[in-house]
Amino acid sequence: MTQSNQQQSSANKISLYLMFIVLIVLGLSIVTLFSAVYAYYILDEAIVAGFLIIIGAFALTLSGVVLYQTRRNAATLKNDAPKMMTIIECKNCGTKTTREFQRGDFVFKELDVCQKCSEQKQMITGVYKEIKETGKIYAI
Amino acid sequence: MTLIPISDAITLLVSNAPIYTNQLGGDGGWTSYIGLFSMALFFVMIFYGQRIQSRMMIRDVESSLHKLRFIKDEGRKTAIETLKEAGKPTVDISSRVDRCLDYFTIGPQSMDPAGIVAKLDHILEVRDQRLLDEVRLMAPQCDDVQLHNMENTLEAAMALTYLYKVVRHYYIQGKKTMSLYVIMQLQMVLPLVMKEAEAFSAALTAFSFGQPIGDSVGPLIAGKLMHGYEAHKVYKDCVVATVPFEGRTALVMKAEGPGGNVGKPGDAIEAVIEENEGKIAMLVMIDAGLKLEGETVGDIAEGVGSAIGGPGVDAFKIEEKLVKYKIPINAVIIKEDIGDAVAPMRKEIHDAADKAIERVRELVLERTKEGDTILIFGVGNSIGIGQ
Numbered sequence: 001m002t003q004s005n006q007q008q009s010s011a012n013k014i015s016l017y018l019m020f021i022v023l024i025v026l027g028l029s030i031v032t033l034f035s036a037v038y039a040y041y042i043l044d045e046a047i048v049a050g051f052l053i054i055i056g057a058f059a060l061t062l063s064g065v066v067l068y069q070t071r072r073n074a075a076t077l078k079n080d081a082p083k084m085m086t087i088i089e090c091k092n093c094g095t096k097t098t099r100e101f102q103r104g105d106f107v108f109k110e111l112d113v114c115q116k117c118s119e120q121k122q123m124i125t126g127v128y129k130e131i132k133e134t135g136k137i138y139a140i
Numbered sequence: 141m142t143l144i145p146i147s148d149a150i151t152l153l154v155s156n157a158p159i160y161t162n163q164l165g166g167d168g169g170w171t172s173y174i175g176l177f178s179m180a181l182f183f184v185m186i187f188y189g190q191r192i193q194s195r196m197m198i199r200d201v202e203s204s205l206h207k208l209r210f211i212k213d214e215g216r217k218t219a220i221e222t223l224k225e226a227g228k229p230t231v232d233i234s235s236r237v238d239r240c241l242d243y244f245t246i247g248p249q250s251m252d253p254a255g256i257v258a259k260l261d262h263i264l265e266v267r268d269q270r271l272l273d274e275v276r277l278m279a280p281q282c283d284d285v286q287l288h289n290m291e292n293t294l295e296a297a298m299a300l301t302y303l304y305k306v307v308r309h310y311y312i313q314g315k316k317t318m319s320l321y322v323i324m325q326l327q328m329v330l331p332l333v334m335k336e337a338e339a340f341s342a343a344l345t346a347f348s349f350g351q352p353i354g355d356s357v358g359p360l361i362a363g364k365l366m367h368g369y370e371a372h373k374v375y376k377d378c379v380v381a382t383v384p385f386e387g388r389t390a391l392v393m394k395a396e397g398p399g400g401n402v403g404k405p406g407d408a409i410e411a412v413i414e415e416n417e418g419k420i421a422m423l424v425m426i427d428a429g430l431k432l433e434g435e436t437v438g439d440i441a442e443g444v445g446s447a448i449g450g451p452g453v454d455a456f457k458i459e460e461k462l463v464k465y466k467i468p469i470n471a472v473i474i475k476e477d478i479g480d481a482v483a484p485m486r487k488e489i490h491d492a493a494d495k496a497i498e499r500v501r502e503l504v505l506e507r508t509k510e511g512d513t514i515l516i517f518g519v520g521n522s523i524g525i526g527q
């Protein structure tokens with residue numbers, strides 16, 4: 001329990017550090033945009049204003065993207081792993097059932113007599129996990 | 141120089157801003173301060189760029205290290221809990237587990253490499269036995285299947301502890317020296333190290349529950365072939381069953397399941413070949429093989445050679461016997477990622493088993509005559525796979 005709390009706090013520390021930098025960049029970019037407006041209307045400097053707008057917009061998008069990414073990373077971390085499934089088959093009638101893995105299950109383990117045909121014992125034919133590929137697929 | 145060209149360009153642009161204002165007679169104001177600031181930033185970057193980069197890398201490593209420590213601690217906890225649950229020890233085993241986690245193995249001296257295989261084999265055997273005894277002491281009420289699962293669990297926890305300690309070592313060294321090159325080396329391999337750590341962590345859970353892992357696909361295929369026929373034990377934790385297969389006699393072998401066990405395929409194959417006086421038409425080895433990025437999980441590939449991992453002792457022994465009796469060796473591998481190999485078995489890998497059997501069937505039909513005796517070995521950890 002304490003260990004997981006520690007982990008939590010260290011993760012928070014890291015994201016706080018990142019957040020700090022992002023906020024600074026965000027503030028600077030807003031200042032830059034303001035000075036662009038200032039340069040255009042008050043100083044009447046179109047070129048300087050143009051440069052400042054480009055820089056300000058660039059910094060603003062950059063910090064926005066970083067913020068978005070950290071948000072998404074946190075979301076993916078919360079996703080829990082898919083469960084391990086046990087596949088049970090009856091060799092006689094071919095009934096196939098799937099249930100969650102229980103301790104002690106193994107492939108080729110014989111289970112209770114099949115409820116449908118009550119003749120042959122059922123057997124575990126597979127224990128596996130179905131994982132959906134989430135990463136980018138590089139089709140080359 | 142470690143500046144990024146884009147930031148370079150921006151700094152130049154901004155630093156030129158006051159020039160424009162001055163040229164055009166404007167009174168500077170904010171813009172000239174920004175220009176001055178970027179000038180200063182430019183020089184700071186020139187002199188301190190590398191240092192800043194080192195610090196950022198150290199941050200990167202630090203966050204991974206925290207994660208690694210978490211994974212390691214979880215692993216230790218799982219190992220202790222599983223041992224307690226299955227073995228019902230009468231005393232507190234935490235300190236004993238900790239001692240086990242620091243367990244090391246020193247490889248044989250290789251200055252004069254003649255006969256090194258036997259030495260390595262001996263050391264590995266002593267190590268296995270020692271670990272097994274250790275588990276038996278910690279969990280006296282374990283049955284044989286659980287015993288092997290516990291041993292594997294402990295081994296995964298050992299691997300995690302070792303990874304953590306090595307990464308921490310280089311991290312502290314990097315922090316002490318503040319050398320970009322020490323830190324960079326660590327930071328470069330870190331993604332691979334983390335991938336490995338996550339794989340070991342997944343393996344640990346699988347082992348503690350007795351679930352099949354990706355590497356168990358070899359035993360799964362062998363199990364499918366031998367199921368329904370009587371299997372008897374051969375040398376050290378391996379089983380063999382005589383199975384009629386397309387008019388041939390197939391001696392199908394695997395490590396004994398469902399406990400976590402890879403057996404001693406080298407010695408077992410040696411024993412079976414000697415038992416049949418070398419009259420084996422072909423040896424087929426089925427194993428999980430590492431896939432390259434871009435290949436699909438569960439793809440099947442065929443080739444020749446002894447498809448077996450580990451320190452090479454088993455491959456050496458098998459090859460010796462094959463050469464002695466001139467037995468052709470074929471390999472069928474099921475492609476999977478390093479992470480998939482030790483993580484709980486994926487559906488794709490499970491489904492590949494039937495396809496692999498078809499490939500073995502084709503291979504046998506094409507390359508042997510009716511009435512021949514062939515040897516089929518499903519290599520891998522047979523955790524969660526019976527026979």
Ligand SMILES: [Zn+2]
Binds near residue numbers: 090092094115117
């Ligand atoms: Zn039935």
